[in-house]
Amino acid sequence: MNLVSLGGTILAFVVIIVGTILKGSSIDALWNPAAFVIVFVGTAAALLVQTSSETLKRAMVMLPWVYRPPVDEARELVGRIVSWSEVSRRQGLLGLEGGIERETDPFVRKGLQLLVDGTEPDAMRSVLEVEVLTREHSDLDAAKVFENAGAYSPTMGIIGAVMGLMAVMQNLADPSKLGHGIAAAFVATIYGIGLANLLMLPIASRLKSISRGRSQMREMLVEGLVSIAQGDNPRHIESKLQGYLP
Missing domain, CATH: 4.10.910 (30s ribosomal protein s13; domain 2)
Structure with a gap:
């Protein structure tokens, strides 16, 4: 947490x-139900028009990361990569085959399989980097869903305020309704600006930061696997990968 x-x-x-x-x-x-509907439902409607269903699903999957981010396994991964390099030097690349099924991350399994299959280092890097970029692009698009919500909600708040003032103007003959009507009109502005600056934009920034961190970890894995394929010394590999750690 x-x-x-x-x-x-x-x-x-x-x-x-x-x-x-x-x-x-x-x-x-x-609390104003009309303002709530205009701002929150209106913002959701704008997102539905702009965003694909796949990106929306990914955004919902990533949302809990704000409060329960994925476990940072970078240091542990460095140790595993070094151990893989030691096994490959003692037993050859085929010695890593037994550990593929024990890996839970599909990206790690794919990288190890390419390594065991004897894929050339440049070809391995090319294949894995395409997936790194694709995953990062998908995650950043999902984070932008919340960034876009932060752009739309203030405008929806202004629309709600204008609509509230229009209702007030229709009741000018009844002064008792003016104060309450004007106050209710500006609640929509509070909803719109508050939703954007206190929730949506911070959530988007947080998710982008997590996405960049996960991409960096995958890049570290690619570098480690390529180094193993090239037959680099385990200590040299460890020293290289330490540069990816904060």
């Missing part, structure tokens, strides 16, 4: 609530 991200999300809601109270308003003033 990423307590920093969780604490930031909770703090965002606390800031809005406490700020409303300190300004002399009530918490009830923050």
Whole structure:
């Protein structure tokens, strides 16, 4: 659990609530069903028009990473790569065949299989780097779903505010409804700007950072497997891969 991200999300809601109270308003003033529908459903509708179903599914899969990011296995992976290089020097590349099925990551299994099959280092690098780029592109597109939501929601908030003011203008003959109507109109603006700057844009940035980290780990794996294929010394491989670690 990423307590920093969780604490930031909770703090965002606390800031809005406490700020409303300190300004002399009530918490009830923050709730407006019409504004909620316009901003949240309107933003979702815009995303549905723009985004493919595959990208939306990937975005939903990645969303929990904000609070439960994938385990950072970079240091452990360096150790495994070094052990693979030691096995290959003692038993040859075929000595790694028994460990392929024990790997849970399809990308790792694919790389080891290419290594065991005796694929040329340049060809191996070419095949694996295509997959690295494809996966990174897919993850970044999914992260941009939330970035786009952060771009649309403020506009939807303005639309909600304008629609609220239009309703107020229709009730100018009844002064008792003016104050409440104007306040309700601006709730949509709060929803739109708050959704963008307190949730969607930070989520997008967080997911992009995680995606870049995972791509870097895959690049480290590619470099390690290519080095094994080239017959490099295990200590040299370890020293090279240490450069990928923070």
